Amino acid sequence: MTLVSRERLFAAPLHLHKGDARQPLAITLRRDGGHFVATYDPERASLDTAAMLARVRLSSEGIAVSELILVDHAPELTALYRGASKLLLDVEVTSGPRITEPVVRVISQQPTQAVYFIPEGWDPSDALDRLPAAFATARPEIARYLQLIKEAKKEAGGKIDEALDMMAVLILETDDPPGVIEEVARICRQVRSERSTDGAPAKAA
Template structure:
């Protein structure tokens, strides 16, 4: 069973923008409320690298990056980053013969959407759901079930569903999340394959 930690419930938004010419570090981080802003020097770190480093650093501080919003970047790139971040994935622009089309890859607990350099970003965004489902079928099935629950509930339990989605994406263990949530609410864990919400 998955043990749910408080840090997994501590979702934050990260805005990423280009730094100024006088910025003396590769990246600077500032915070207002539950939003962090990262300014990066593209001469010293790539956008992909800045996003991955931000996610890793915030995780060590007890935060989960639930959304990345690019500021003053190409709209298609911004949409791709935002969609991937909502699935708790990095974006990596890959070079070389191994990645010939957009694909989701995992390294340990980290997941990335690998997009060949120069690939049309709107096409990459349209391929994201199928690439995610191919790489993480159990997670995709559970997220689809939760979206169905959301439609049927008429908005009454959206916050609980948002928390459930966040935990499933963070842990990669839907059944463990359902069991843990059922225990938290004093219910018997659901039978395998059933939704707890």
């Protein structure tokens, strides 16, 4: 089964704005150059719901959200949602009695369907600090591969950050690190081969 295709090798930032009741829908989504813009009416949709639905909508069109950027929100909240989005996590603030501290939980049989649950009133900065450990507890193998990618980025000195970031997203999406690495290597070999062919001088008839 092919886990990676050129069509899937596309991720873009999502900017999330607060709108108001004047917009026709509770949540609107549009493309703006190299990123996407979602606008939500807080009276009709919560921040958590707006972020989740916008990401699902883009995913259904084959677009991964590389990072979620809240616009005109509190800096601590913006940092928390951005950090969670880089792990493909939705954020849900809950007042339920079962959640007493920030925790990542897989909510379906698909490991990629995970949510960072945060108790209502919890400090966003503290929740961000706890995020890596919470994620590693929920998805230990994926956390290990992400750490390896992070170390590879340091060793590469920024030369292949984009490729490594895309690999991290694909690993998070597919939950199959070996398969992603194999497929990405295959695509890279194919691209190099095509470039070599295109750049080769034409043979005389």
